[in-house]
Amino acid sequence: MTTIRGAAWLSGLLAVALAVLVLSSLPQSATLEGRIAGIVTPAAGALRGTVRPVTDVLLHAGQLHELAAENAELRRQLERDEADLAALREQGMANAQARALIAAVGAEAGQFITAAVVARDPAPGRDVLLINRGERHGVRPGQPVLGAGATLVGVVAQVEGGRARVRLLTDRDSAITAIVQASRTPASLAGTGGGMRLELVGHGAPVAAGDVVLSSALGGLLPPGLLAGKVTQVTSAPQDLAETIDVEPLSDFARLEQILVMTDFRPGAALPSSAGTAGAPP
Amino acid sequence: MTSIVIAALAALATVAQIGVVPATFVNPLAAPVLPITLIAGWASVRSPREVWPVPLAAAVLLGTVSQARVGWYLVALLPVVALVVLMRGSEGRAVPSAPRRLAYASTSAAAGAIAYVIILALTAGDARVLVADASAILTGAAWTGTLAAGLAALLWPLRAQETGLFA
Numbered sequence: 001m002t003t004i005r006g007a008a009w010l011s012g013l014l015a016v017a018l019a020v021l022v023l024s025s026l027p028q029s030a031t032l033e034g035r036i037a038g039i040v041t042p043a044a045g046a047l048r049g050t051v052r053p054v055t056d057v058l059l060h061a062g063q064l065h066e067l068a069a070e071n072a073e074l075r076r077q078l079e080r081d082e083a084d085l086a087a088l089r090e091q092g093m094a095n096a097q098a099r100a101l102i103a104a105v106g107a108e109a110g111q112f113i114t115a116a117v118v119a120r121d122p123a124p125g126r127d128v129l130l131i132n133r134g135e136r137h138g139v140r141p142g143q144p145v146l147g148a149g150a151t152l153v154g155v156v157a158q159v160e161g162g163r164a165r166v167r168l169l170t171d172r173d174s175a176i177t178a179i180v181q182a183s184r185t186p187a188s189l190a191g192t193g194g195g196m197r198l199e200l201v202g203h204g205a206p207v208a209a210g211d212v213v214l215s216s217a218l219g220g221l222l223p224p225g226l227l228a229g230k231v232t233q234v235t236s237a238p239q240d241l242a243e244t245i246d247v248e249p250l251s252d253f254a255r256l257e258q259i260l261v262m263t264d265f266r267p268g269a270a271l272p273s274s275a276g277t278a279g280a281p282p
Numbered sequence: 283m284t285s286i287v288i289a290a291l292a293a294l295a296t297v298a299q300i301g302v303v304p305a306t307f308v309n310p311l312a313a314p315v316l317p318i319t320l321i322a323g324w325a326s327v328r329s330p331r332e333v334w335p336v337p338l339a340a341a342v343l344l345g346t347v348s349q350a351r352v353g354w355y356l357v358a359l360l361p362v363v364a365l366v367v368l369m370r371g372s373e374g375r376a377v378p379s380a381p382r383r384l385a386y387a388s389t390s391a392a393a394g395a396i397a398y399v400i401i402l403a404l405t406a407g408d409a410r411v412l413v414a415d416a417s418a419i420l421t422g423a424a425w426t427g428t429l430a431a432g433l434a435a436l437l438w439p440l441r442a443q444e445t446g447l448f449a
Binding site: 005006007009010013014016017018019020021022023024033034036037040041043044045046047048051052055119120121122123124125126128130158165172192193194254 | 297298299300301302303304305306308309310311330331334337338341342343344345346347348349350351352353354356357360363364367368370371398399402403406408410411414415419
């Protein structure tokens with residue numbers, strides 16, 4: 001009897017699920033979802049902020065040895081970078097003068113807006129962020145999204161009034177045109193779910209571990225020269241037509257909290273004059 | 283009253299799933315699914331019929347922040363409910379024992395978590411993740427099962443008890 005009642009009750013839930021799936025195709029459902037998300041995401045953000053000290057300790061408790069080694073390496077890196085800094089200061093002065101010149105002739109500066117990451121897609125296998133800027137802030141699908149160090153982290157996938165979804169480069173549905181900086185080898189940078197891979201690179205192409213991967217303007221879907229990742233491993237088998245090239249992001253996508261959206265970029269339109277300002281090499 | 287309490291717990295668990303779990307687990311697939319923990323833990327000790335608000339509330343809240351539809355989340359949360367119903371149904375009129383109920387909670391939660399990932403991955407059109415991240419999925423299932431057993435142990439004093447004529 002209990003089992004029969006349980007089965008009936010379960011069938012009821014399944015019927016509700018199917019009804020919800022059918023109703024989700026109605027335009028009103030998106031509005032309703034948007035309203036509920038407007039309540040859920042701030043609550044989730046507040047809860048995350050409250051427990052962050054605890055979660056940070058939990059995350060890093062087992063990594064003390066690694067952190068100490070990383071700290072020592074970073075110190076050595078800092079010493080090397082200080083030497084480079086002097087040279088960069090000189091270059092910075094030259095750049096400042098160039099910018100002043102551009103401003104004097106009235107060229108538009110690149111437009112960015114900052115956005116906070118309010119949630120991550122909880123569905124498994126999706127590397128998608130929910131940000132607190134949307135259509136009313138000038139965000140449009142296809143616009144590039146930058147993270148720490150002006151590195152490309154993803155592309156706006158979907159926009160609503162005050163929110164947008166950003167598909168990270170590591171998402172399995174992500175694929176952008178890219179170029180290897182050192183050898184100028186064109187490729188497609190595809191997400192693998194947590195990582196990235198350079199595709200369509202012919203056998204024997206001059207690509208090596210450590211090479212920087214930039215976005216390419218091929219197709220007009222992204223501005224050129226945005227830092228997208230670094231090659232970590234190149235493997236090739238004689239029978240393969242293409243190399244297998246693993247690429248890692250230049251920033252930690254799991255810890256993204258603030259991002260920049262290039263709101264002056266229109267995918268497919270003429271590239272803005274400032275497209276190269278976000279981390280592009282000269 | 284029970285429905286209100288469990289609906290509030292479901293909302294809290296789901297908000298924690300959205301806000302806290304991604305900050306604690308680097309790989310989201312290796313993280314526990316808290317609404318499933320709640321369903322399995324509660325239904326194993328109390329009654330499966332009491333948990334009906336959990337899948338509904340969790341599906342609505344998860345679906346609004348996700349690209350996956352609310353209905354698919356609801357479908358993905360049903361296997362755990364079905365498992366608990368089956369397990370409790372097979373118990374018959376036997377006197378409930380704590381180890382058995384904890385085993386129900388952990389087993390149904392772990393299996394339910396795996397089913398949840400499979401359903402959502404398939405509806406996203408990405409079956410590759412099931413093979414590529416199989417170990418992470420199993421880790422997430424183990425977490426979910428362990429937490430469900432812990433919740434069942436906490437709820438054990440509140441279990442539904444059949445009382446005799448003069449109890």
